Amino acid sequence: MLAAYYGYPSISTGDALREAVRKQPDLGKEAQKLMEAGVLVPDSLVDAIVKTRLLEGDSEAGFILDGYPRTLGQAEFFERLATQEGIEIRALGIMVDDEVLVERLSRRWNCPKCHKVYNAGLQPNRASGHCNECGSALIQRKDDRPEVIRERLQVYHQTTKPLVDFYQRRGQYVEVNGEAEVDQIFDSIVAILNREEQNRAAL
Ligand code: AMP
Secondary structure (H helix, E strand, O other), rough: HHHHHOOOOOEEEEHOOOHHHHOOOOHHHHHHHHHHHHHOOOOHHHHHHHEEEEOOOOOOOOOOOOOOOOOOOHHHHHHHHHHOOOOOOOOOEEEEEEHHHHHHOOOOOEOOOOOOOOEEOOEOOOOOOOOOOOOEEOOOHHHHHHHHHHHHHHHHHHHHHHHHHHHHHHOOOOEOOOOOOHHHHHHHHHHHHHHHHHHHHHO
8 A cells, every 4th residue: 555655666575585485496495494484584585685676776766665674684784775875764663462463364365466465354355265456366374374473473572673673763763553444554654754754845
Protein backbone atom coordinates (compact mmCIF):
# COMPACT_ATOMS: atom_id res chain seq x y z
CA MET A 1 0.00 0.00 0.00
CA LEU A 2 2.84 2.40 0.84
CA ALA A 3 4.71 1.49 -2.35
CA ALA A 4 1.59 2.20 -4.44
CA TYR A 5 0.85 5.47 -2.60
CA TYR A 6 4.37 6.90 -2.89
CA GLY A 7 5.20 5.24 -6.23
CA TYR A 8 8.32 3.67 -4.72
CA PRO A 9 9.62 0.13 -5.33
CA SER A 10 9.17 -2.20 -2.37
CA ILE A 11 12.29 -4.23 -1.65
CA SER A 12 11.86 -7.26 0.62
CA THR A 13 15.02 -9.18 1.54
CA GLY A 14 12.82 -12.17 2.51
CA ASP A 15 11.17 -12.21 -0.96
CA ALA A 16 14.58 -11.80 -2.64
CA LEU A 17 15.98 -14.74 -0.63
CA ARG A 18 12.97 -16.98 -1.35
CA GLU A 19 13.30 -16.13 -5.06
CA ALA A 20 17.04 -16.93 -5.01
CA VAL A 21 16.40 -20.28 -3.28
CA ARG A 22 13.75 -21.13 -5.87
CA LYS A 23 15.96 -20.20 -8.84
CA GLN A 24 19.22 -21.69 -7.55
CA PRO A 25 18.31 -24.53 -5.20
CA ASP A 26 21.94 -25.74 -4.97
CA LEU A 27 23.48 -22.39 -4.07
CA GLY A 28 20.52 -21.47 -1.85
CA LYS A 29 20.49 -24.64 0.27
CA GLU A 30 22.28 -23.10 3.24
CA ALA A 31 20.05 -20.00 3.22
CA GLN A 32 16.94 -22.15 2.88
CA LYS A 33 17.89 -24.21 5.95
CA LEU A 34 18.35 -21.05 8.04
CA MET A 35 15.11 -19.50 6.78
CA GLU A 36 13.05 -22.62 7.45
CA ALA A 37 14.47 -22.73 10.97
CA GLY A 38 13.42 -19.10 11.51
CA VAL A 39 16.94 -17.74 12.05
CA LEU A 40 18.76 -15.00 10.16
CA VAL A 41 21.01 -15.52 7.13
CA PRO A 42 24.47 -13.88 7.22
CA ASP A 43 24.62 -10.06 7.04
CA SER A 44 26.97 -10.17 4.02
CA LEU A 45 24.30 -11.96 1.96
CA VAL A 46 21.43 -9.50 2.61
CA ASP A 47 23.74 -6.44 2.47
CA ALA A 48 24.79 -7.53 -1.03
CA ILE A 49 21.15 -8.15 -2.06
CA VAL A 50 20.13 -4.63 -1.01
CA LYS A 51 23.18 -2.92 -2.52
CA THR A 52 22.73 -4.73 -5.86
CA ARG A 53 18.98 -4.07 -5.94
CA LEU A 54 19.50 -0.33 -5.38
CA LEU A 55 21.74 -0.21 -8.47
CA GLU A 56 18.78 -1.17 -10.68
CA GLY A 57 17.99 2.52 -11.02
CA ASP A 58 14.29 2.67 -10.10
CA SER A 59 14.84 3.87 -6.51
CA GLU A 60 16.12 7.38 -7.13
CA ALA A 61 12.99 9.08 -5.77
CA GLY A 62 12.73 6.70 -2.83
CA PHE A 63 12.18 3.04 -1.93
CA ILE A 64 10.70 0.91 0.81
CA LEU A 65 12.84 -1.73 2.53
CA ASP A 66 10.84 -4.54 4.11
CA GLY A 67 12.61 -6.81 6.59
CA TYR A 68 15.98 -5.03 6.37
CA PRO A 69 18.04 -4.11 8.33
CA ARG A 70 17.55 -6.73 11.04
CA THR A 71 20.92 -6.60 12.83
CA LEU A 72 23.18 -3.83 14.10
CA GLY A 73 25.77 -4.84 11.46
CA GLN A 74 23.20 -4.44 8.67
CA ALA A 75 22.05 -1.08 10.07
CA GLU A 76 25.66 0.16 10.12
CA PHE A 77 26.29 -1.14 6.60
CA PHE A 78 23.12 0.56 5.32
CA GLU A 79 23.98 3.80 7.12
CA ARG A 80 27.34 3.90 5.30
CA LEU A 81 25.63 3.15 1.98
CA ALA A 82 22.99 5.83 2.64
CA THR A 83 25.66 8.43 3.41
CA GLN A 84 27.53 7.58 0.19
CA GLU A 85 24.37 7.67 -1.93
CA GLY A 86 22.63 10.63 -0.25
CA ILE A 87 19.73 8.49 0.98
CA GLU A 88 17.63 9.87 3.83
CA ILE A 89 16.51 7.11 6.22
CA ARG A 90 13.18 6.71 8.05
CA ALA A 91 12.86 3.56 10.16
CA LEU A 92 9.26 2.54 10.71
CA GLY A 93 8.23 0.31 13.63
CA ILE A 94 4.79 -1.28 13.21
CA MET A 95 4.25 -2.62 16.71
CA VAL A 96 2.16 -5.75 17.35
CA ASP A 97 1.96 -7.96 20.44
CA ASP A 98 3.71 -11.35 20.06
CA GLU A 99 0.54 -13.39 20.63
CA VAL A 100 -1.35 -11.40 18.01
CA LEU A 101 1.54 -12.00 15.59
CA VAL A 102 1.53 -15.77 16.18
CA GLU A 103 -2.19 -15.77 15.46
CA ARG A 104 -1.87 -13.59 12.33
CA LEU A 105 1.09 -15.45 10.83
CA SER A 106 -0.54 -18.85 11.38
CA ARG A 107 -3.45 -17.64 9.23
CA ARG A 108 -1.30 -15.97 6.55
CA TRP A 109 -1.46 -17.04 2.89
CA ASN A 110 0.90 -15.69 0.24
CA CYS A 111 0.83 -15.29 -3.51
CA PRO A 112 4.09 -16.81 -4.80
CA LYS A 113 3.85 -14.72 -7.99
CA CYS A 114 2.93 -11.14 -7.06
CA HIS A 115 3.82 -11.49 -3.33
CA LYS A 116 0.44 -10.19 -2.14
CA VAL A 117 -0.38 -11.28 1.40
CA TYR A 118 -3.78 -12.60 2.52
CA ASN A 119 -5.12 -13.23 5.97
CA ALA A 120 -8.61 -14.50 6.75
CA GLY A 121 -10.56 -11.53 8.11
CA LEU A 122 -7.78 -8.92 7.67
CA GLN A 123 -7.06 -9.14 3.92
CA PRO A 124 -9.40 -11.77 2.51
CA ASN A 125 -8.95 -13.35 -0.91
CA ARG A 126 -12.06 -13.50 -3.07
CA ALA A 127 -11.71 -16.82 -4.96
CA SER A 128 -11.05 -19.69 -2.62
CA GLY A 129 -7.29 -20.23 -2.24
CA HIS A 130 -6.36 -17.95 -5.16
CA CYS A 131 -4.78 -14.49 -5.52
CA ASN A 132 -7.20 -11.60 -6.20
CA GLU A 133 -4.65 -9.97 -8.53
CA CYS A 134 -3.14 -12.76 -10.64
CA GLY A 135 -5.19 -15.87 -9.82
CA SER A 136 -2.16 -17.94 -8.67
CA ALA A 137 -2.79 -20.63 -6.05
CA LEU A 138 -1.89 -19.22 -2.63
CA ILE A 139 0.75 -20.94 -0.47
CA GLN A 140 1.62 -20.99 3.23
CA ARG A 141 5.26 -20.30 4.16
CA LYS A 142 7.14 -23.13 5.88
CA ASP A 143 8.35 -20.66 8.52
CA ASP A 144 4.76 -19.69 9.38
CA ARG A 145 4.36 -22.80 11.57
CA PRO A 146 3.79 -21.86 15.24
CA GLU A 147 7.12 -23.28 16.51
CA VAL A 148 9.11 -21.43 13.81
CA ILE A 149 7.12 -18.23 14.39
CA ARG A 150 8.16 -18.35 18.07
CA GLU A 151 11.83 -18.78 17.06
CA ARG A 152 11.56 -15.80 14.68
CA LEU A 153 10.05 -13.69 17.46
CA GLN A 154 12.90 -14.61 19.78
CA VAL A 155 15.43 -13.61 17.10
CA TYR A 156 13.50 -10.35 16.65
CA HIS A 157 13.59 -9.49 20.36
CA GLN A 158 17.27 -10.39 20.76
CA THR A 159 18.76 -9.06 17.54
CA THR A 160 16.40 -6.71 15.70
CA LYS A 161 14.54 -4.84 18.47
CA PRO A 162 17.76 -3.04 19.57
CA LEU A 163 17.59 -1.22 16.23
CA VAL A 164 14.69 0.84 17.63
CA ASP A 165 17.24 2.47 19.92
CA PHE A 166 19.78 2.79 17.07
CA TYR A 167 17.33 4.78 14.92
CA GLN A 168 15.80 6.67 17.86
CA ARG A 169 19.22 8.05 18.79
CA ARG A 170 19.61 9.30 15.23
CA GLY A 171 16.12 10.92 15.17
CA GLN A 172 15.13 8.61 12.30
CA TYR A 173 12.55 6.43 14.05
CA VAL A 174 8.77 6.59 13.74
CA GLU A 175 6.35 4.13 15.32
CA VAL A 176 2.72 3.17 14.77
CA ASN A 177 0.30 0.79 16.46
CA GLY A 178 0.09 -2.28 14.21
CA GLU A 179 -2.96 -3.74 15.95
CA ALA A 180 -5.44 -1.35 14.33
CA GLU A 181 -7.24 -2.05 11.04
CA VAL A 182 -5.01 -2.21 7.93
CA ASP A 183 -6.43 1.06 6.50
CA GLN A 184 -5.98 2.83 9.83
CA ILE A 185 -2.34 1.71 10.12
CA PHE A 186 -1.71 2.89 6.58
CA ASP A 187 -3.34 6.28 7.31
CA SER A 188 -1.28 6.82 10.46
CA ILE A 189 1.99 6.01 8.66
CA VAL A 190 1.20 8.38 5.79
CA ALA A 191 0.08 11.10 8.25
CA ILE A 192 3.35 10.86 10.22
CA LEU A 193 5.55 10.83 7.11
CA ASN A 194 3.65 13.68 5.42
CA ARG A 195 3.76 15.78 8.62
CA GLU A 196 7.53 15.29 8.79
CA GLU A 197 7.85 16.24 5.13
CA GLN A 198 5.85 19.47 5.70
CA ASN A 199 7.96 20.33 8.76
CA ARG A 200 11.12 19.84 6.73
CA ALA A 201 9.78 21.94 3.86
CA ALA A 202 8.92 24.73 6.34
CA LEU A 203 12.50 24.89 7.68
P1 AMP B 1 10.75 -12.27 5.95
O1 AMP B 1 10.12 -12.62 4.65
O2 AMP B 1 11.18 -10.83 6.03
O3 AMP B 1 9.93 -12.70 7.14
O4 AMP B 1 12.11 -13.13 6.02
C1 AMP B 1 12.09 -14.54 5.99
C2 AMP B 1 13.45 -15.09 6.41
O5 AMP B 1 14.47 -14.65 5.48
C3 AMP B 1 13.94 -14.62 7.77
O6 AMP B 1 13.41 -15.40 8.84
C4 AMP B 1 15.44 -14.82 7.61
O7 AMP B 1 15.82 -16.19 7.67
C5 AMP B 1 15.68 -14.35 6.17
N1 AMP B 1 15.88 -12.88 6.12
C6 AMP B 1 15.09 -11.95 5.52
N2 AMP B 1 15.58 -10.71 5.67
C7 AMP B 1 16.73 -10.86 6.40
C8 AMP B 1 17.68 -9.95 6.92
N3 AMP B 1 17.58 -8.61 6.74
N4 AMP B 1 18.74 -10.46 7.62
C9 AMP B 1 18.88 -11.79 7.81
N5 AMP B 1 18.00 -12.71 7.38
C10 AMP B 1 16.93 -12.25 6.67
